[in-house]
Amino acid sequence: LAAYFEDLGGSVHTDYEVKRLDDLPPARAYVFDTSPTALARIAGFGGHYANYRYGPGVFKIDYALDGPVPWTAPEARAAGTVQIGADSGEIGAALRAASREGRAPDAPFLITVQPGVADPTRAPAGKHVFWAYGHVPNGWTGDLTDAMERQLERYAPGFRDRVLARATAGPPELAARNANYVGGDIASGAVSGLQLLLRPRLSLFPYATPHPAVFICSSATPPGPGVHGMSGHNAAKAVWRRLRQA
Numbered sequence: 001l002a003a004y005f006e007d008l009g010g011s012v013h014t015d016y017e018v019k020r021l022d023d024l025p026p027a028r029a030y031v032f033d034t035s036p037t038a039l040a041r042i043a044g045f046g047g048h049y050a051n052y053r054y055g056p057g058v059f060k061i062d063y064a065l066d067g068p069v070p071w072t073a074p075e076a077r078a079a080g081t082v083q084i085g086a087d088s089g090e091i092g093a094a095l096r097a098a099s100r101e102g103r104a105p106d107a108p109f110l111i112t113v114q115p116g117v118a119d120p121t122r123a124p125a126g127k128h129v130f131w132a133y134g135h136v137p138n139g140w141t142g143d144l145t146d147a148m149e150r151q152l153e154r155y156a157p158g159f160r161d162r163v164l165a166r167a168t169a170g171p172p173e174l175a176a177r178n179a180n181y182v183g184g185d186i187a188s189g190a191v192s193g194l195q196l197l198l199r200p201r202l203s204l205f206p207y208a209t210p211h212p213a214v215f216i217c218s219s220a221t222p223p224g225p226g227v228h229g230m231s232g233h234n235a236a237k238a239v240w241r242r243l244r245q246a
């Protein structure tokens with residue numbers, strides 16, 4: 001994508017945190033792939049997005065393993081992604097604990113990924129990389145490692161014996177790595193109630209902002225996270241319509 005963009009005359013700059021609109025050169029349009037909160041700060045929009053709500057955070061563990069995850073279920077051994085929850089009751093309780101009750105779940109619902117199933121070059125021969133995350137309250141600072149590994153041991157007995165190294169990251173660490181993950185919310189905003197689709201605020205023009213040349217295109221805009229690329233696609237169309245009017 002970057003090469004295609006450069007072929008069209010664009011240039012890509014990385015390792016630069018935009019703190020103010022003035023950091024950017026003059027342009028007809030600025031499209032921010034940021035959280036609404038950050039955009040309000042950068043572009044001086046005050047409380048324009050003050051009603052925007054953030055959802056639960058996540059706690060993520062990256063593993064180096066000395067063998068594949070010893071799943072009991074043969075189907076799980078061949079799957080790129082394995083989601084762990086005993087039943088809808090347990091999954092619901094875990095998500096409620098993190099999003100409404102302000103506490104970490106005892107039996108977290110886990111999303112796990114074993115990239116080596118599709119790409120064996122991710123780890124040296126015979127070794128494996130693996131990662132998992134579970135939901136925790138926004139901004140939570142505890143350690144979910146033990147609860148997560150208890151869940152993994154339920155479905156993959158002997159998992160802990162395969163761990164060579166682990167790197168953990170809770171909400172503060174995730175937010176430090178990516179400013180869009182406010183309080184560790186990897187969906188850049190609660191995906192519930194009206195905000196499921198009406199984000200970042202109730203508006204016929206969700207990609208527009210109080211500044212005529214500034215637009216927002218992150219997963220904080222429709223159709224939201226989980227529909228990768230479409231927020232940017234829609235925002236680009238909104239920019240195009242605005243430029244044609246000018």
Ligand SMILES: Cc1cc2nc3c(=O)[nH]c(=O)nc-3n(C[C@H](O)[C@H](O)[C@H](O)COP(=O)(O)OP(=O)(O)OC[C@H]3O[C@@H](n4cnc5c(N)ncnc54)[C@H](O)[C@@H]3O)c2cc1C
Pocket residue numbers: 016017018019033034035038060133177178179180186187188217218219220225226227228
């Ligand atoms: C571990 C993990 C697993 C996930 N799994 C899934 C999944 O299975 N399915 C799914 O649909 N989604 C998943 N997601 C969520 C998905 O990654 C996000 O919804 C999606 O990437 C959001 O896209 P975005 O363009 O809004 O923001 P991002 O992809 O976060 O891109 C925003 C970029 O802007 C940069 N940035 C922010 N502020 C500034 C600034 N001021 N100056 C300069 N740069 C800035 C950030 O560093 C980042 O690089 C997962 C996320 C994580 C962390």
